[in-house]
Amino acid sequence: MRILAAMLKHETNTFSPVPTDLARFRAWGLYEGEAVPAAYRGTNHPLAAYLDLAEAHGAEIVTPVAAEAMPSGLVQREAYEYLTGLILEELARGGFDCAMLDLHGAMVAEPDWDGEGGLLEAMRRIAPDLPIAVTLDMHGNITERVVENCTVLVGYKTYPHLDMAEMGRRAGTILLDAMAGRCRPVMAYGRLPLLAQTLRMGTADHPMGPLQAMTKDEEARPGILAASVFGGFPMADIPVAGLSAIVVADGDEAAARSSRDRLLAWAWEEREEFVYRHEPIGAAIARAKGINDAPIVLLDHADNVGSGGTSDSMVVIRELIAQNVEDVAVAAVWDPPAVQAMIAAGPGATLTLDLGGRTEMPSIGARPEPLRVTGVVRSVSDGEWIVRGPMYTGTRVTTGPTAVFETAGIRIVVTTHHHEPWDAGIFTNNGIDPRHCRYLLLKSRIHYRAGFAALAKAHITLDGVGVTTSDNAILRFDRLERPIYPLDPDAAWSP
Structure with missing residues (x-):
């Protein structure tokens, strides 16, 4: 058996002004050919599960590419065509039993x-009958085009994403x-x-926790192979975004539809719980x-x-200083020139810096x-x-040249590459023990729980203030299919 296995995330x-080019993929992780297994074997990724399945079945596995970039703006044409091209060119060479x-x-x-839909559709044009298993993030905005062009689709059930390899194993096993x-x-x-x-999608919380528990209940029903709920990614002004569900059944389409409808109906009843309620920043700090x-x-x-x-x-750091909040460790501020200035000055040097605030965000003014x-x-x-925590376990990450700057009782990790702080290594690798800080200020939403909960x-x-705001009133949606809740409070749905 020959298996084509690839990662592209x-x-x-x-709304993000941060460009997504090939350099951004290379900064986080872009591997080709034989470098792929060396980078991902034994990690908590679906790709690692695919490698294990191939070995267990005595199959040859071909890995044209494994690429991931930190969330940011539109993936540039050159990057998309290069990365998808590596997969499509390998597939076109033929001789594969599945992907x-x-x-x-x-x-x-x-x-x-619809980047994933475009890739899968192109694969189907090359190999119309090829069995294809796909693992997707819980924040996927899933389209019919994606579903129609694969054989099996399974999504993560946890946020933070601790079950990535587990869901890869499930998808690959169903396919085999x-x-x-x-x-x-x-x-x-x-x-x-x-x-x-x-x-509102953390799986330790209501409503996503109970909803994901329901997917496991559905999988316990006879003939249901996999049930997935995708919270969606709301920071995308595209036609199709939002919460969806996919159920894989063993030959019983009616059972799959019934299972899907139970999941969606419960989520719709709880729709108000999927909306974040704001609190004035001064009151929250107090x-x-x-x-x-x-x-x-x-x-x-x-x-x-981690959301772009x-x-x-x-803004938040400025407010902490204004309120004399001390004994704070911050992860992380992106400011490559500041890092270079600190490297040049060396540890122990006293500096005055214009820190952060380098990026214009026209989408939010x-x-x-x-x-x-x-x-x-x-x-x-x-x-x-190397990540030692439960998310991305075993993965080598880099923030590029990095420095720690202390001012007004606040220690700030300043990085060259963007990085969401979901692992304690962002501190410990830079001489800070997070256990002994009064406050940890993290530029994160839910993934931080993997390393810090x-x-x-x-x-x-x-x-x-930022382009991952949870205030929908700040964002302008021009392409999103309407009506949609909560932008349109009267939006309706029925099974």
């Missing part, structure tokens, strides 16, 4: 707003069982007019100051690089506003470490 924020793909589900590219005649997968897909917000235990996690969620933020908005600070360079590093004594969201 990007969560595209169409297993590790995709995201929310890629928007310059030539195709189908090829051996042990099952006949059929899929039922449905979508709600519900633009759920990311802050509430944090009144908590006696530590550490306390503060979330600068409007500037979450610029990671250089200084925000201009660059750096924060002038005087402080001390505490450390510099190469920004490379067990440590934190409290979690407080701070509504700052």
